[in-house]
Amino acid sequence: MAFSRPPADLVDLIKRGQRFIIASHQRPDGDAIGSAMSMALALRAIGKSATVVTDAIPPVFLQPFPDVASMQITPEVTDAYDAALIMECSELSRTGVRGLDLSPVMNIDHHPGNQGYGTINWVDESAAACGEMAFTLIEAIGAPLTSAVATHIYLAVLTDTGSFHFSHLSPRTYEIAKRCVEAGADPRWIARTHYDSNSLARVRIFGAVMNGMVIVDGGRIALLSITRRTMEELQGTSDDLEGLINFPLTVKDIEAVAFFKETGDHDWRVSMRSKGNVDTGAIARAHGGGGHTNAAGCSARGALDDVYKQFGELLTQAIRNK
Numbered sequence: 001m002a003f004s005r006p007p008a009d010l011v012d013l014i015k016r017g018q019r020f021i022i023a024s025h026q027r028p029d030g031d032a033i034g035s036a037m038s039m040a041l042a043l044r045a046i047g048k049s050a051t052v053v054t055d056a057i058p059p060v061f062l063q064p065f066p067d068v069a070s071m072q073i074t075p076e077v078t079d080a081y082d083a084a085l086i087m088e089c090s091e092l093s094r095t096g097v098r099g100l101d102l103s104p105v106m107n108i109d110h111h112p113g114n115q116g117y118g119t120i121n122w123v124d125e126s127a128a129a130c131g132e133m134a135f136t137l138i139e140a141i142g143a144p145l146t147s148a149v150a151t152h153i154y155l156a157v158l159t160d161t162g163s164f165h166f167s168h169l170s171p172r173t174y175e176i177a178k179r180c181v182e183a184g185a186d187p188r189w190i191a192r193t194h195y196d197s198n199s200l201a202r203v204r205i206f207g208a209v210m211n212g213m214v215i216v217d218g219g220r221i222a223l224l225s226i227t228r229r230t231m232e233e234l235q236g237t238s239d240d241l242e243g244l245i246n247f248p249l250t251v252k253d254i255e256a257v258a259f260f261k262e263t264g265d266h267d268w269r270v271s272m273r274s275k276g277n278v279d280t281g282a283i284a285r286a287h288g289g290g291g292h293t294n295a296a297g298c299s300a301r302g303a304l305d306d307v308y309k310q311f312g313e314l315l316t317q318a319i320r321n322k
Helices: 008-016 030-045 130-140 147-160 171-182 187-195 200-211 228-233 244-250 280-286 304-321
Strands: 019-023 049-054 083-087 105-109 120-123 214-216 221-226 256-264 267-274 295-301
Touching: 008 105, 008 120, 008 130, 019 030, 030 049, 030 083, 030 130, 030 147, 105 130, 130 147, 130 171, 147 171, 147 187, 200 221, 200 228, 200 244, 214 304, 221 244, 221 304, 244 256, 244 267, 256 304, 267 280, 267 304, 280 295, 280 304, 295 304
Parallel strands: 019 049, 019 083, 083 105, 105 120, 221 256
Antiparallel strands: 214 221, 256 267, 267 295
16 A cells, blocks of 8 residues: 555645644554654744643653653643644544644544544555654655654654564655654664663563463463552553563564553453564454554453453464464
8 A cells, every 4th residue: 555645735734824732642652752743843843833732741761852841741722723733543532632622633643443533634554653644744844854853753663663573664664764864863872762761660570571471372472461469569650561562572483462451450451462464453443442453452351361361362363364
């Protein structure tokens, strides 16, 4: 599937407008922060006002990136803007910020199953990251690719492709990365800042999670979990769980991983990762979540043994269907 250009009415609205508010999904990852901040910095570079809002403090490993400190932490927006740019968010409610619909909503996303909630909807499922779409839109409005903008776009692409591992990569992905490096993005600094900012609690959590790993389907699937009690005992935060799910995929024979984080009694947040054409996104969407072929998430309810059995069987079928 060829990548799409931004709709002309979206480009025109941004060129004509002056005041913008920008948001992405809760528990922001590198693509959420990178695509939102790159748009904000690009808009500011051409003399426009751009405010990025989020409902919680960004993860510690994303805080060193350019101008992240300027993000406003708020549960609600009460002013109207020329447009609200919602980046990488399949439903408006997933921003966790109320009042964004006081402004014309521009829905900019690459997730299958996007709800089409915007006044203008630009959904490009061929994009490897929403950062690719931000890059294309920034070009279309004539904003410069400054070093700070390039850093955020590279961050978005790096993280949402699993460090250039996932199947939805394209030649354009690498061309955008190349352009960002030429504009001043430092790949080594970006990777080390994002991936090598571990706390001691994270290292301990990593050991506890991996020690409890369960292997099923003849060694092709890994199941991981962490309880609220373990998180409390090890003094960990949600930030400390970032990226742990990817480690089992470094084992040659493992094709899919599910990670269960306890959020309440018998309530679990399920994250899934896979290799090749093993479609975790379809599983997540069938259970009220969303994502891509190789990275997706949803919720589940039940005893841990039961959800292990349920998702182990679902991933086994996904491997057979690939």
